[in-house]
Amino acid sequence: MTLHTRSVAELAAGLARKEFSAVELAQHFLSRIERSNAALNAYVTVTAERALADARAADEVRAAGRAGPLTGMPLAHKDIFCTDGVRTACGSKMLDNFVAPYDATVVERLRAAGTVMLGKTNMDEFAMGSSNETSWYGPVRNPWDLKKVPGGSSGGSAAVVAARLAPVATGTDTGGSIRQPAALVGISGIKPTYGRVSRYGMIAFASSLDQAGIMAPSAEDCALLLGTMAGFDSRDSTSVDRPVPDYVAELNAPLAGVRIGVLKEFFAHGLEGATGALVQAAIDQYRALGATIVEVSCPSLPLSVPTYYVVAPAECSSNLSRFDGVRFGHRCKDPRDLMDLYKRSRGEGFGAEVKRRIMTGTYVLSAGYYDAYYIKAQKVRSLISAEFKAAFDKVDLLIGPTSPSPAFDIGAKVDDPITMYLNDIYTIGANLAGLPAMSIPCGFDGILPVGLQLIGPHFGESRLLSAAHAYQRHTDFHRRVPAAYA
Amino acid sequence: MNQTTLQEGWEVVIGLEIHAQLATRSKIFSGSATAYGAAPNSQANLVDLGYPGVLPVLNREAVRMAVKFGLATGSKVATRSIFARKNYFYPDLPKGYQISQYERPIVENGSLEVMLDDGSRKTIGITRAHLEEDAGKSLHEGLANASGIDLNRAGTPLLEIVSEPDMRSAKEAIAYLKKVHTLVRYLEICDGNMQEGSFRCDANVSVRRFGAPKLGTRCEIKNVNSFRYVEKAINYEVVRQIDVLESGGTIRQETRLYDSGKDETRPMRSKEEANDYRYFPDPDLLPVMIEDSFIEDVRATLPELPDEKAARFVADYGLSMYDAGVLTASRELAGYYEAVVSAAGGPAAAKLAANWVMGDFSGALNRDSVDIADAHVPASALAGLLARIQDDTISGKIAKDVFEIMWAERADADSVIEAKGLKQITDTSAIESAIDEVMAANPKQLAEYRSGKDRLFGFFVGQSMKATQGKANPAQLNELLKKKLDGA
Numbered sequence: 001m002t003l004h005t006r007s008v009a010e011l012a013a014g015l016a017r018k019e020f021s022a023v024e025l026a027q028h029f030l031s032r033i034e035r036s037n038a039a040l041n042a043y044v045t046v047t048a049e050r051a052l053a054d055a056r057a058a059d060e061v062r063a064a065g066r067a068g069p070l071t072g073m074p075l076a077h078k079d080i081f082c083t084d085g086v087r088t089a090c091g092s093k094m095l096d097n098f099v100a101p102y103d104a105t106v107v108e109r110l111r112a113a114g115t116v117m118l119g120k121t122n123m124d125e126f127a128m129g130s131s132n133e134t135s136w137y138g139p140v141r142n143p144w145d146l147k148k149v150p151g152g153s154s155g156g157s158a159a160v161v162a163a164r165l166a167p168v169a170t171g172t173d174t175g176g177s178i179r180q181p182a183a184l185v186g187i188s189g190i191k192p193t194y195g196r197v198s199r200y201g202m203i204a205f206a207s208s209l210d211q212a213g214i215m216a217p218s219a220e221d222c223a224l225l226l227g228t229m230a231g232f233d234s235r236d237s238t239s240v241d242r243p244v245p246d247y248v249a250e251l252n253a254p255l256a257g258v259r260i261g262v263l264k265e266f267f268a269h270g271l272e273g274a275t276g277a278l279v280q281a282a283i284d285q286y287r288a289l290g291a292t293i294v295e296v297s298c299p300s301l302p303l304s305v306p307t308y309y310v311v312a313p314a315e316c317s318s319n320l321s322r323f324d325g326v327r328f329g330h331r332c333k334d335p336r337d338l339m340d341l342y343k344r345s346r347g348e349g350f351g352a353e354v355k356r357r358i359m360t361g362t363y364v365l366s367a368g369y370y371d372a373y374y375i376k377a378q379k380v381r382s383l384i385s386a387e388f389k390a391a392f393d394k395v396d397l398l399i400g401p402t403s404p405s406p407a408f409d410i411g412a413k414v415d416d417p418i419t420m421y422l423n424d425i426y427t428i429g430a431n432l433a434g435l436p437a438m439s440i441p442c443g444f445d446g447i448l449p450v451g452l453q454l455i456g457p458h459f460g461e462s463r464l465l466s467a468a469h470a471y472q473r474h475t476d477f478h479r480r481v482p483a484a485y486a
Numbered sequence: 487m488n489q490t491t492l493q494e495g496w497e498v499v500i501g502l503e504i505h506a507q508l509a510t511r512s513k514i515f516s517g518s519a520t521a522y523g524a525a526p527n528s529q530a531n532l533v534d535l536g537y538p539g540v541l542p543v544l545n546r547e548a549v550r551m552a553v554k555f556g557l558a559t560g561s562k563v564a565t566r567s568i569f570a571r572k573n574y575f576y577p578d579l580p581k582g583y584q585i586s587q588y589e590r591p592i593v594e595n596g597s598l599e600v601m602l603d604d605g606s607r608k609t610i611g612i613t614r615a616h617l618e619e620d621a622g623k624s625l626h627e628g629l630a631n632a633s634g635i636d637l638n639r640a641g642t643p644l645l646e647i648v649s650e651p652d653m654r655s656a657k658e659a660i661a662y663l664k665k666v667h668t669l670v671r672y673l674e675i676c677d678g679n680m681q682e683g684s685f686r687c688d689a690n691v692s693v694r695r696f697g698a699p700k701l702g703t704r705c706e707i708k709n710v711n712s713f714r715y716v717e718k719a720i721n722y723e724v725v726r727q728i729d730v731l732e733s734g735g736t737i738r739q740e741t742r743l744y745d746s747g748k749d750e751t752r753p754m755r756s757k758e759e760a761n762d763y764r765y766f767p768d769p770d771l772l773p774v775m776i777e778d779s780f781i782e783d784v785r786a787t788l789p790e791l792p793d794e795k796a797a798r799f800v801a802d803y804g805l806s807m808y809d810a811g812v813l814t815a816s817r818e819l820a821g822y823y824e825a826v827v828s829a830a831g832g833p834a835a836a837k838l839a840a841n842w843v844m845g846d847f848s849g850a851l852n853r854d855s856v857d858i859a860d861a862h863v864p865a866s867a868l869a870g871l872l873a874r875i876q877d878d879t880i881s882g883k884i885a886k887d888v889f890e891i892m893w894a895e896r897a898d899a900d901s902v903i904e905a906k907g908l909k910q911i912t913d914t915s916a917i918e919s920a921i922d923e924v925m926a927a928n929p930k931q932l933a934e935y936r937s938g939k940d941r942l943f944g945f946f947v948g949q950s951m952k953a954t955q956g957k958a959n960p961a962q963l964n965e966l967l968k969k970k971l972d973g974a
Binding site for chain 2: 081082088090095098100101102104199200201202203204206207208234235236237238314315317318320321322323324326327328338342362365366367370374
């Protein structure tokens with residue numbers, strides 16, 4: 001059995017049995033990256049030397065009998081996480097020259113657990129995009145069809161896992177940026193509850209929505225990593241001080257008696273191609289596995305896209321003010337004066353989508369518009385949260401599609417931001433309400449994967465993961481690898 | 487232009503915004519130190535520098551200090567207050583926004599009572615006090631074609647104290663400003679150092695015709711860093727505004743800078759040029775929730791406040807309200823005074839001690855720029871001097887010389903009196919012989935006195951005192967002199 005087609009759990013077992021060393025495993029993935037990354041454009045930075053050094057260290061730890069479950073596990077970090085001494089560009093020309101002076105909490109914790117970073121993955125610029133086409137480093141290609149997008153903004157992380165250029169990768173999800181690309185490349189991805197994983201060291205897009213998560217072939221793999229990433233961090237005031245369950249131990253919780261709500265609003269508009277039928281088949285599978293299926297409604301959910309596109313740009317317009325050419329990042333050549341420095345540094349450093357959102361956000365926060373946009377959006381957000389809460393009084397999980405369609409052609413939507421924004425119509429709700437949600441593969445529309453979304457109540461990650469795991473024990477979509485990368 | 491005539495018919499309206507730097511050891515949202523005067527950027531960590539990915543974490547000590555101020559001013563302490571972002575671009579503002587409190591400040595609706603020069607009292611309303619972070623500093627000197635940025639101050643906790651527009655003259659404004667200055671130092675929440683910028687003030691000034699229902703258009707004066715300059719800046723601005731209005735002009739709402747060198751205010755930016763700060767709640771920080779138990783804990787740490795202390799000084803020591811006010815202007819001075827009184831034998835010495843502490847002692851402190859803690863004459867030594875006055879060993883006048891020697895040599899009163907032979911002469915015959923000498927030496931003045939020129943009495947007192955090197959007991963000298971001059 002080749003190394004790269006194994007799940008994280010299988011690789012961890014292999015390392016534990018000393019079937020192969022961490023160095024061998026890292027070398028295996030590094031050679032795959034060397035062979036395939038040029039076509040996929042999924043990694044923007046490959047840290048081969050450091051990976052081999054870390055892998056050697058991991059092998060020593062194992063030899064000394066001090067290995068943990070993740071010691072020697074290779075992984076990729078989305079380039080939104082600060083990595084000490086390694087360029088952290090966030091998909092932007094603005095930070096093309098930025099070498100982070102510290103590790104994000106997520107990076108630090110995973111590193112402390114013995115994981116081996118292979119490199120940093122491509123992403124939409126500052127995580128603003130749903131196709132990975134806004135990256136200054138160019139679009140990432142979908143391993144299932146190189147003409148297609150991998151989704152975004154964690155498109156690079158999605159592609160490296162799908163093409164098995166890494167066993168697992170970190171991602172972040174502000175409006176669907178883990179789940180939608182996971183769906184479009186046929187892998188599993190979880191966005192935890194807001195506050196479950198520290199945001200410290202994660203370059204902020206929209207602070208009240210951003211949440212780090214993990215992308216891997218299976219739910220079991222996600223469970224293996226999430227426990228290490230999660231937990232209170234005194235450096236992030238919004239992280240929640242609450243014990244982290246043993247997600248792996250709780251993976252096999254039975255589905256019998258679990259009530260799963262089918263969100264009416266998720267099926268109101270036509271799902272493209274086979275998506276609707278595949279999602280329905282997955283729901284039927286859950287019923288067959290013993291879950292109780294009921295229909296529920298969150299009537300304000302259709303307002304989530306406009307609400308999101310007020311709140312997220314508002315926060316981003318402020319969060320991105322620090323990129324001013326003064327202390328780090330891109331600075332224009334020979335500024336005439338301060339205003340020129342600001343205007344040209346930002347004008348040159350940011351791409352079109354980022355500028356669009358900064359302008360939108362600046363507008364909705366402006367005197368005279370704040371109440372009509374920002375305050376109103378916050379009210380709708382509260383309403384959506386309340387409706388989710390009411391739904392979770394009736395059911396344990398919600399189910400529906402992750403994305404309205406499978407992966408689309410590169411270039412197909414770049415000139416039409418509204419159509420692009422609608423890709424996130426099913427994922428944004430969980431961000432607005434701070435709920436944990438995940439996407440798992442539930443079939444193929446032609447050669448393209450389709451994702452199934454599960455949403456849980458606050459801190460319901462265990463239930464999400466065990467429900468996903470139950471489904472994956474009876475399906476093999478998550479085991480499929482594009483032929484070119486098998 | 488004469489200011490008093492100009493101001494006739496006009497009412498001056500002043501409100502102050504005071505920025506008190508809170509005396510926390512670390513910054514409001516990061517662990518960096520807040521000490522003044524460190525090498526540029528040596529006290530700025532990644533949070534202060536606004537690096538990508540970093541997050542603010544609220545310093546609980548700053549909250550405690552704000553609550554302390556709220557309780558000391560009878561304000562409402564909000565059980566839930568919110569940090570907002572004030573967005574604008576400036577090189578010394580690393581994040582491109584300042585974290586401040588906007589719609590929901592931590593302290594609201596308080597007041598302070600001030601005493602005016604005529605002894606009357608006035609209550610000044612405190613609209614709000616909110617927590618915020620300071621910006622850094624831009625440095626332009628000594629750099630060719632460039633500006634330097636020092637972010638040591640960035641993130642230093644400030645309490646912005648906003649008054650109601652309750653003051654009607656520069657003097658009232660100064661009385662209020664001094665009151666706040668005294669209070670924050672009593673509470674030990676701010677060192678009050680105006681030179682180092684840890685206590686700063688912006689003044690909102692407007693004028694209107696007496697009886698006018700609406701307030702006039704105001705100007706905000708920034709950059710004033712001493713009590714004297716605040717007073718001068720306000721006075722300049724009042725005259726300027728009245729002058730404009732009386733010549734038929736209108737006041738533009740604007741921010742003006744005070745130039746102490748030229749003693750004038752100059753426009754900095756108008757309302758039209760003002761930033762739209764696009765305030766919104768900071769999503770990186772949770773609302774500040776304050777429980778009653780926390781408030782009560784803080785209340786238990788409140789010291790005796792200046793007003794309470796002054797009232798006690800009046801009641802216990804029989805001081806005038808004015809003297810009590812002066813002596814309680816700082817906690818250290820009041821403490822020193824009480825130590826002197828207690829060592830000098832209690833309330834009987836209270837008035838004498840008050841005069842000495844407010845007079846020679848405070849004079850020496852100011853002259854030599856010495857802190858009370860380092861005073862060359864400690865409270866016990868001053869009490870020793872007062873005891874020698876009270877037991878007539880020396881006169882009050884000689885005591886002033888003794889004090890100066892004590893100050894210069896850090897000596898105690900008795901050894902100075904002994905060493906310099908300053909013990910008062912109470913021996914009647916010695917004083918009489920001195921008087922005789924003076925009378926003999928000044929026959930002309932004696933004759934004039936005796937023919938009715940009473941005011942020459944002072945001349946003879948002076949001469950006789952001089953003849954005893956100032957050591958004669960003054961009361962005794964007066965009595966003997968009167969007798970001898972009148973030919974008894």
